[in-house]
Amino acid sequence: MKKLILPVMVIVCLFVTNSANAQVQDSTFTGGFSKYRFGGYGEILYQHMDYGADRYNDPAGAPSENRASITIPRVVFSFDYKFTPDIVLTSEIEFEYGGTGSALELEYEEFGEYEMEVEKGGEVMLEQLHLTKSFSPYFNVRIGHMILPIGQTNNRHEPILYYGTVRPESESSIIPLTWHETGLSVLGRYRAWTYQLFVVNGLDANGFSSGYWVRDGKQGIFENVKMTDPAFAYRIENTRIRGLRLASSGYWGNSTGNTQKPAKMEHLDGRVAIITGEFEYNTRRLSARGNVIYGDLTDSREISSINQTISSNIQYQRTPVAKNALAYGGEFGYNFYLKQPGSRVTPFVRYEYYNSMENTDGDQLADERYQRDIVTCGVNYFLNPAIALKVDYSHRRIGLGDYNSENTLGLALVYTGWFLSK
Numbered sequence: 015m016k017k018l019i020l021p022v023m024v025i026v027c028l029f030v031t032n033s034a035n036a037q038v039q040d041s042t043f044t045g046g047f048s049k050y051r052f053g054g055y056g057e058i059l060y061q062h063m064d065y066g067a068d069r070y071n072d073p074a075g076a077p078s079e080n081r082a083s084i085t086i087p088r089v090v091f092s093f094d095y096k097f098t099p100d101i102v103l104t105s106e107i108e109f110e111y112g113g114t115g116s117a118l119e120l121e122y123e124e125f126g127e128y129e130m131e132v133e134k135g136g137e138v139m140l141e142q143l144h145l146t147k148s149f150s151p152y153f154n155v156r157i158g159h160m161i162l163p164i165g166q167t168n169n170r171h172e173p174i175l176y177y178g179t180v181r182p183e184s185e186s187s188i189i190p191l192t193w194h195e196t197g198l199s200v201l202g203r204y205r206a207w208t209y210q211l212f213v214v215n216g217l218d219a220n221g222f223s224s225g226y227w228v229r230d231g232k233q234g235i236f237e238n239v240k241m242t243d244p245a246f247a248y249r250i251e252n253t254r255i256r257g258l259r260l261a262s263s264g265y266w267g268n269s270t271g272n273t274q275k276p277a278k279m280e281h282l283d284g285r286v287a288i289i290t291g292e293f294e295y296n297t298r299r300l301s302a303r304g305n306v307i308y309g310d311l312t313d314s315r316e317i318s319s320i321n322q323t324i325s326s327n328i329q330y331q332r333t334p335v336a337k338n339a340l341a342y343g344g345e346f347g348y349n350f351y352l353k354q355p356g357s358r359v360t361p362f363v364r365y366e367y368y369n370s371m372e373n374t375d376g377d378q379l380a381d382e383r384y385q386r387d388i389v390t391c392g393v394n395y396f397l398n399p400a401i402a403l404k405v406d407y408s409h410r411r412i413g414l415g416d417y418n419s420e421n422t423l424g425l426a427l428v429y430t431g432w433f434l435s436k
Contacts, residue, residue, distance in 0.1 A: 049096055053432035054106075055172045056089040059179060065420040069383060075417030085111055087180075090141065100149075104158075106142035108192075139234075141194045156199040161192060162212060163249045164263045166292045166305040168193050172430040176303075177347055177362040177394050179404045179424030184341035184368035184388075185307060187225070189288065190232040196239060206254040216245035216267040219284040219317050220274065220324055223331035224384055227309060227339040227370040228286055231269060235329060242271035245286075259294045270317070274328070278320050282313040301360070304344035311337055315375040336384075337375040341368035347394070356398040362406075364390040382413035392424075400431040 061083055065076035090108045097103065144158025163169035167176065167185045171192045176182065181191055197214030217231035218240070233239045245267025252260045265288040270279035292305035311317070318334035326332070343366035350359045367387040371380045392406025404426040411419050 047094065047096070047432075047435045049436045051094050051432050051435040052092070053430075053434075054089070054091040055174070055430035056428070057087050057173050058084075058427045059087055060084045060425040061179070062423040063420065064422075065418065069412065069417075069420075072418075075383070075412050076420055077418070087111065092142075100147060102146045102148075104142055104144055104146065106140075108137075108139045108141050110137040110139065141192060150202070152202040152204050154201050156201060157197075159194060159196045160199060160212075160214075161194050162190075162214065162247055162265070163210065164189060164193055164247060164265050164288060165191075165290045165307055166261075166294075166303065167191055169249065169261070169263070173426070173428035174400065174402055174430040177345055177360065177392065177404070177406075178364060178390055178408075179392070179406050179426035182343055182364070182366060183386075183410075184343045184366040185305070186229070187368055187386075188227040188229055188307065188309065188339045188341055188370050190229050193232065195232075195245070197241075197244070206252055208251045208253075210249045212245075212247040214245055214247065215239050215241040216243040216272050217269040217286055218272045218274075219269040219279065219282075220321055220328065221330050222269075222284075222311070222314075222317060222321065222335035223370075224333040224335065224381060225331065225370055227336060228269075228288075228311065230330065231286075233272060236274065240272040242276065243268035257296050261292045261294075262290060264289045270313070275324075278323075279317070282316050284317050285312045286310075299349050301347040301349070301362075302344070304342075306342040307340070309339045311335060315378055318378065334374075334378055336371035336373060336378070336380065338373035339368075339370050340372040341366070343367065345390075354398075356396070358396050360394040360396065362392060362394065364388075366390075383417055385413050387411050387414065401427075401429045403427055 063081050064078065066079040067076070067081075069076040088108055088110050090106060092104075092106045094105075095103045140159060142158075142160055144156050144160045146154055146156040148154045161168060165185050167181050168189075168191060170176070171181065185191060195214035197212060199210055199212045201210040202208070215233065217228055218233050219231060221231035222228050223230060245265060247263070247265045249261065249263040265286065267286055269284035269286055270276060270282045273279060286309065288307065288309045290305060290307045292303070294303045295301070314335050314337040321330065321335070322332050324330065324332060343364065345362055345364035347360045347362035352358060365388070369385040371384040374380045388408050388410045390406050390408040392404060395403045397403070404424070406424050408422045408424070409419060410422070
């Protein structure tokens with residue numbers, strides 16, 4: 015019975031969303047409603063793969079295999095409430111893969127070793143809970159748990175805002191997506207410029223790995239989130255030219271003080287520095303987006319050695335982490351409008367490159383299997399601005415073609431909207 019609750023809620027939301035044309039946007043500022051609003055977004059995803067799940071056991075790469083899955087990657091509910099016209103409470107809760115529970119997973123990424131781990135089968139996660147005090151359009155203060163808009167997809171992570179059936183793999187494989195942390199933010203808008211500045215809890219160096227660089231360093235395994243090492247972040251955007259949005263974001267902070275046994279790393283900083291650049295250009299017919307992410311980690315060789323000694327009961331990869339990671343990509347879409355108001359068909363093509371071991375420190379081995387590039391093409395059918403059916407086909411090269419390539423067919427139904435507002 016519990017397994018039916020989420021699909022039923024999704025179907026209910028889809029009907030409600032039909033009457034909601036507004037997309038869920040990050041509540042950066044306090045506009046858009048007078049008292050409260052309730053909304054959310056969700057995805058139902060089918061994928062067929064022609065490759066095995068174990069890319070690391072065979073010297074040639076993933077073996078040929080036909081397999082498929084159907085999942086509900088996430089269902090998110092948002093609620094905003096204005097205590098006064100200038101004080102807003104924002105909350106967002108996410109159900110991943112059907113909720114909570116335990117599941118067994120085969121872990122392949124420890125250089126060919128099979129490892130059986132017990133992990134969460136799904137998650138219920140508080141993605142946002144913060145209060146924003148507005149002093150003027152130029153200056154606002156936010157305190158609480160909030161999205162860190164590092165990179166293009168963290169800033170625009172709702173599924174209606176990108177074309178693929180899944181979030182861009184290049185970003186989601188080296189930094190946390192969706193990245194949410196707790197702390198304080200100052201934000202505002204001046205003419206064509208918007209800015210956000212953050213001080214939040216930092217990453218946990220024990221979670222860094224070969225395949226995902228610092229992505230799994232986002233704290234959450236343990237009940238208490240450490241802030242021994244705080245982190246600083248920024249995002250700045252310019253929309254001076256009509257239809258064009260230019261943006262840059264960055265992150266800086268040590269990570270060794272946030273481990274569960276920081277004494278093991280007391281002589282190390284594990285400083286994570288990330289810088290991104292991006293653009294988005296939209297006309298009535300055309301859409302083009304592009305982004306690049308570059309990251310640097312100090313003491314990567316020493317952290318790799320220490321991470322291999324931590325307990326296997328802690329569900330971290332325990333694989334070497336690289337000094338540098340790189341990701342970039344871009345997508346292009348063209349809109350064909352249909353007779354029904356708000357509906358359109360958008361064919362698109364996307365290219366991504368990413369390497370979670372772009373550069374290593376000293377004599378560390380850089381495994382070429384972490385160098386990946388992907389070409390994806392597909393079609394989005396927007397029933398209205400809030401609901402889309404997606405189909406795409408992606409071809410992934412491993413080690414720039416030195417290992418078996420991987421092909422995936424994806425189908426997705428996604429929605430995003432505010433269901434109630436006053």
